[in-house]
Amino acid sequence: MTEHLSAEDATRLVDFVNDKIQSLEDLLSLDTLLNSLQEQQDLQRQQLREAEEILKSATKASNEHAEAVRKEAExxxxxxxxxxxxxLIVTQSEHSDEAVRKFEDSIARLQRLDVSQGYLxxxxxxxxxxxxxxxxxxxSPHDALRSYAQLRSIEISISSGQERVEGATPHLLDYVKGVSETLRGLVYGEYIGKLQNVLDKMKWPMKELPSEPxxxxxxxxxxxxxxxxxPDLINDTVEAHLKDCSVLPILLPLEVxxxxxxxxxxxxxxxxxxxxRLDKAFSHLIHELMNFDNELKLSWSYPSNPAQESAWKGLTWEILVKENWFSEWLQVEKNFALARYxxxxxxxxxxxxDYDGVAPTATKPTxxxxxxxxxxENITELYRPLSSFSQKLRFLIDIxxxxxxLFHERLHSGLEAYLAMTSAIGRTVQGSSTGQPNIEGVSGLERLCRIFGSAEYLEKKMQDWGDDVFFLELWYELQDRVTRHSHTGKPVAGVMSVSEIAARTSSSVANNNKDHLEDGAEGALFDETAAAYRQLRMRSESIIQSTIASSVQTSLRPYYQxxxxxxLRSSSDESDSPTTPSLDLVQTLRLLTADLSFLSRTLAVAPRRRVANHILLAIQTYIWDSILMRHSFSTFGAAQLSTDVANICDTVDAAIGVKAGETYSARTIQKLQDGLFLLGLKIKPENADSSGTGDNTVRNLGLWEAEKRLFANNESARSVLAELGINTLTEAEARSVLERRVEVRS
Structure with missing residues (x-):
């Protein structure tokens, strides 16, 4: 059977048989396999016949379509x-191309005729x-306005259609606009005149309402x-939204x-x-405009949503920004403020x-x-209602x-002038000149306190302003802008850069970044200015301290001698103590009373006590070095020195207003007090004594016992000092003090 097959088909047949018949069971089911193959062959023959029928139908349809196309072409x-x-007959032409051209020309003339008829x-x-x-x-004004509205509608329609027709009707548009403008002028003049007549009857602007008719x-x-x-409002509003949403037409009744x-x-x-008058601010106008804008927003809720870009920004914005009058207004206000200054x-x-302008317990400014x-503060209220951050910052910095x-420079110059006059050369020149200001004693202190009080007062005011909501909002807005513009290099406010603003407000502005702000960095708009006033205050306070201390030391020269x-011996027995200060100390006590009493009326408690501390420490150093360590003392002499020091402390306490029973000055010079206590030990002590330093009751040692134990060794000396309640002296200082007693030296 395979002789009639090709080699490939024979191979496929052998493979199929080998695949299907592999065992005796497969051979027994050969009939089933042959039946299946017969069914498949029948199915394939049927599909072949159907395909032949489809091909015949398609061929017939194709022939019919080709015949139809041929007939249509013919x-x-x-x-x-x-x-x-x-x-050719209609156009009387000999060629078809010429006939088409003439026909198109006729159609074009007909179209132009139609357009002309439409124009007419x-x-x-x-x-x-x-x-x-x-x-x-x-x-009939209302009927006239309806016709006018139709005319304006035609004008707007033609104008808006010019772009679509590429400007094909310029003459028509010009004519319509000319008619519309002429007509608008006539109607405008007529209606404006009528409204003006009514306003004249009302006596506008008037204070009282006119009659109802x-x-x-x-x-x-x-x-x-x-x-x-x-019509103009609708058209202009659309154009305004396309260009600048803030530019809107003025309502004619309001214009009149x-x-x-x-x-x-x-x-x-x-x-x-x-x-x-140029010496009065044109600022009242701007201020009233700001009040008007705020009244519209707060009382009338206009505009309803100020955050929208299309929202009206107010009359103040119209004048200061749109008309660009802010710089002129700022300059006028600056000139006026500087003139007032x-x-x-x-x-x-x-x-x-001024002793009455501040609280009784506060430092008194000028x-x-x-x-x-x-x-x-008045300037702050002037620009507080402004809505522009840049304008607020300009007012703050420029004015x-x-x-x-300027005021800081004046105070600083005054301080430098005082120092020049109190220098050696300055005193020489002053002594040889007439009409020079008095800088001695309380008069000199008054000059210094003017500077100190003014600097402290304005420094505190700047701190208060830094906590004000208005300035806090400015500060936070400034920080936010610095953060947002840190990488762009754009100005933060108007034309001002970060470095320019930082130099006039706070150096922390230039150092701020997002991470720095999140860490809670503190600062205020007046940091740099307040720092300058703080430095001036501290310097003037230091000069007050050194001036009084120098005067006191000069007054102690007779006492030093x-x-x-x-x-010195008591008139009765050793137990007696002097009750009056030395005569050579009277000048110092008078000086302290005068200077510190003046400071008590002028300075607050804290600076007053700082000055007193400095003076007391200077007195302590002077007496310790120049008197206590340079002289020998008898028992009564030591008691006299203790009495003198006690009078100094009492004088200072009374002058600076220390309450009764409070040993403020004595505690300040505790080292001198302990030294005098040790110096004044009696030769024959009492059995018990509640005197001594501090609040503890100590055993009053005798001079010889104390001398013996102090000079024995350091441990013994420390024990004696602890027993006496003395903790401000070293062992060496205690021995030096005790050696000043004539009994010990002999």
């Missing part, structure tokens, strides 16, 4: 020939509407003007009503009238200390400092901090 050719024949109809409508408005403008007539003409302006107000303003402030400085009583602060700097400490 019909089209006949139809085209007929058209060409007719076109449109021009006729425009002319009709124009005449209708003029005719009804006075007798006049109000009704006013409302009627306002409605007509708004209706007349409506604002004219007399504008005339009054020009009359008062644009000529040589007494009201046009100069008046404060030039006032005769400006340098006087009247000039109080007035400068009032000036700066307020500038005035702070006393040489009778070892020979």
């Amino acid at each position: 019909a089209f050719s006949k139809h085209q020939a007929d058209i060409d024949r007719r076109l 109809e449109l021009l006729n409508s425009i002319d009709h509407l124009n005449k209708d408005v003029i005719k009804k403008m006075k007798t 006049l109000i009704d007539e006013w409302m009627r003409w306002c409605d007509l003007l708004l209706e007349f302006q409506e 009503m604002a004219q007399p107000l504008e005339l009054r303003f020009k009359y008062h402030f644009s000529g040589d009238r007494p009201t046009n 100069q008046n404060i400085i030039d006032a005769e009583d400006g340098g006087e200390i 009247k000039a400092a109080l007035r400068v602060n009032d000036l700066l 307020q901090i500038t005035i702070f700097d 006393v040489s009778t400490w070892a020979s």
Whole structure:
């Protein structure tokens, strides 16, 4: 059977048989396999017959379609020939191309004729509407406005369609605009005149409301003007949103009503009238505008959503930003503020200390400092309502901090002048000149306290301002802007860079970044200025301390020359103690009383006590080094020195207002007190004594016992000092003190 098959088919047949018949069971099922193969062969024959039928049908359809196309082509050719024949007859042309060109020209002329007819109809409508408005403008204003609105609608339609037709009708548009503008001027003049007549009857602007008929007539003409302006409002509003959402047209009724107000303003402030004074701020206008804007926002909720970009930003914005008057207004305000500042400085009583302007317990500033602060607070209220961060910062830096700097420079110059006058050369020149200011004693202290009090007062005011909500918001906004612009290099506020702002406000501004802010970095707008005032305050306080200390040490020179400490004896027995200070100490006590009493009225408790501490420590050093360590003392001499020191402490306490029973000064010079206690040990002690230093009761050792144990060794000396309640002296200092007793030295 395989002889009639190809080699490939024979191979496939052998593989099929080997695959299907591999065992005896497969051979027994050979009939089943043959039946299956027969069924498959029948199925394939059926599919072949169906494919042949489909091919026959497709071939027939293709032939029919080809025949139809051929017939349509023949019909089209006949139809085209007929058209060409007719076109030649109509155009009287010999060639078809020439006939087509003539036919297209005829169609184009017909189209132009149609367009011209449309133009004529449109021009006729425009002319009709124009005449209708003029005719009804006075007798029937509402009907006239309807015709005017139709004319404006035609104008807007033609204008908006110019872009689509690529400017094909410029002459028509110009004509329509000309008619519309002429008509608008006529209607505008008529209706404006009517409203102006009503306003004249109302005596506008008036303080009292007019009669109800006049109000009704006013409302009627306002409605007509708004209706007349409506097409312009719609068109201009759309254009404003496309360009600048803040530019909106002015309502005609308001424009008419604002004219007399504008005339009054020009009359008062644009000529040589007494009201046009350059020494008064044109700021009242801006301030009133800010109040008006705030009233609209708070009381009338206008605009309803100020956060929207299209929201109206207020009259203040219109003048300061849109019309770009902020720089001029700022300069006027700065000039006015500087003029007021100069008046404060030039006032005769400006340098006087004001004892009533602050709390009784506070440091007293000068009247000039109080007035400068009032000036700066008024400036804050002036620009507080501004909505622009940049404008607020400009006011702060250009005016307020500038005035702070000017006053600081004045105080600093005053301090330098005092130092120059108190120098050796300055005193020589002063002594040889007449009319020089008195810088001695309380007069000199008063000059220093003016500087100190003014610097401290304004420094505290700057701290208070830093905690004010207004300045806190400015500070946080500044930090936020610095963070957002740190990588862009853009100005933070207006044209001011970060470094410029930091130099005038706070150095922490330039160091701020996002991480720094999240760490809770602190700062304030007045950091740099407050630091300058703080440095001036601390320096002036130091000079006050050194001045009084120097005066006290000079007054102690006669006391230094006393040489009778070892020979002083009591008039009765050893137990008696002197009750009055030495005569050579009286000048020092008077000086302390005068200087510290003045400071008590001028300075607060804290600086007053700091000055007293410095003076007491200077006295302690002077007496310890120049008197205690340079002389020998008898028992009565030591007691006299203790009495003198006690009188100094009592004088200081009384002068600075220490409460009764409070040993403030004695505790300050505790080392000197302990040394005098040790120096004054009696030769024959009592059995018990509650005297001594501190609040502890100690056994009153005798001089010889104390001397024996002090000089025995360091451990014994420490034991003696602890027993006596002395903890401010070293063993060596205690031995040096005890050696000043004449009994021990002998």
